[in-house]
Amino acid sequence: MKNFKLLSTSLILGLIGSYAHAAIPNTLKLDYAYYAPTSLVVKEQKLLEKALPKTEIKWVFSQGSNRSLEYLNSGSVDFASTAGLAAVLSRANGSPIKTVYIQSQPEWTALVVAKNSQIKSLKDLKGKKIAATKGTDPFLFTLQALDTVGLNKRDVQLVHLQHPDGKTALERGQVDAWAGLDPLMASAQVQSGAKLLYRNIGFNSYSVLSVKESFTQQSPEAIEAVIKAYEQARKWAKANPEKLAELLARESKLPLNVAKLQLSRTNFDQNIPSAKQIAALQKSGGILNEEDLVRKGTNVNQVVTQLFKPQYAQKVVSK
Numbered sequence: 001m002k003n004f005k006l007l008s009t010s011l012i013l014g015l016i017g018s019y020a021h022a023a024i025p026n027t028l029k030l031d032y033a034y035y036a037p038t039s040l041v042v043k044e045q046k047l048l049e050k051a052l053p054k055t056e057i058k059w060v061f062s063q064g065s066n067r068s069l070e071y072l073n074s075g076s077v078d079f080a081s082t083a084g085l086a087a088v089l090s091r092a093n094g095s096p097i098k099t100v101y102i103q104s105q106p107e108w109t110a111l112v113v114a115k116n117s118q119i120k121s122l123k124d125l126k127g128k129k130i131a132a133t134k135g136t137d138p139f140l141f142t143l144q145a146l147d148t149v150g151l152n153k154r155d156v157q158l159v160h161l162q163h164p165d166g167k168t169a170l171e172r173g174q175v176d177a178w179a180g181l182d183p184l185m186a187s188a189q190v191q192s193g194a195k196l197l198y199r200n201i202g203f204n205s206y207s208v209l210s211v212k213e214s215f216t217q218q219s220p221e222a223i224e225a226v227i228k229a230y231e232q233a234r235k236w237a238k239a240n241p242e243k244l245a246e247l248l249a250r251e252s253k254l255p256l257n258v259a260k261l262q263l264s265r266t267n268f269d270q271n272i273p274s275a276k277q278i279a280a281l282q283k284s285g286g287i288l289n290e291e292d293l294v295r296k297g298t299n300v301n302q303v304v305t306q307l308f309k310p311q312y313a314q315k316v317v318s319k
Helices: 002-022 035-046 047-051 064-075 086-093 137-147 164-169 184-192 213-218 220-239 240-250 254-265 275-290 300-307 313-318
Strands: 025-032 058-063 079-084 097-106 112-113 129-131 157-160 176-178 197-198 206-210
Touching: 002 064, 002 206, 025 079, 025 220, 035 047, 035 097, 035 240, 035 313, 047 164, 047 220, 064 086, 064 097, 064 157, 079 086, 079 300, 086 097, 086 137, 086 206, 086 275, 086 300, 097 164, 097 213, 097 300, 097 313, 112 184, 129 137, 129 164, 137 176, 137 275, 164 176, 164 184, 184 254, 206 220, 213 220, 220 240, 220 300, 240 254, 275 300, 300 313
Parallel strands: 025 058, 129 157, 129 176
Antiparallel strands: 079 206, 097 206, 112 176, 112 197
8 A cells, every 4th residue: 555655646746747847848839020020039049949958949930910820820830929909800710819928019010102102191092902911910000091081991902912022012013002011111111212101000009929728728838938038039129229120130131221210110118918908909909890800799809808818928027
């Protein structure tokens, strides 16, 4: 009996130890993106490789929130860098994701027209072609912008192109306007003289980091480790704006003045998901119902509340 008790105790301790070890997977997959500068810092400085030497870190490049969320839903990444409103849209349409960290508050999108465009106001866009990447912040920004002058998606021709292709289409005159995304938008301004037709920082949702709901149950320690790395990157970004611009320029292969323009409209003071972000997304989320982008009867306010899981960031940031 004594041996049995010892064996039972040993087995229990072994199971506990096994679970603790399993909390951080052997491989962690994250995306990185030019629109999410702190992801570049985490990757370039190998912050996760240093913090988790026994874990393989894999990086996947993302061109936009729609791609990032596709990677997350398919299991290609465990952590996705997206716009907050794009994450809301994804969860509203059935994707079980949780937002665990705020990377920044950017003004990364606006409606852009070519240098010599005759379009002077939002009302002039009626009947015009607008390039936008469906399911991303620029796409949702476009709908909110049009709504301010009584227009909707049926009043314009939305051309669904990935962000780089939208920029090219604008420069070639294939579309009348483009829902830009930095650093491509900054590049168009600096290099081809493109103009920002309409800006509204209130329609730019936060840059967030999200995971699958199941991942929060299986790997809470991994989430804390990743947030800790992003916190290091955020603090470094604030303290080293010149070096951050150089990194962004090098990674995106764009001129330094383009990187600086993007970063000049990015606020790195955000980190813990809070009532502030919830209120902002609920305010913007109404457009999802108005434009039939979510299932009828969806309570977007409730979706926004359910999206956020701030306790990991609260724990890490408070240390």
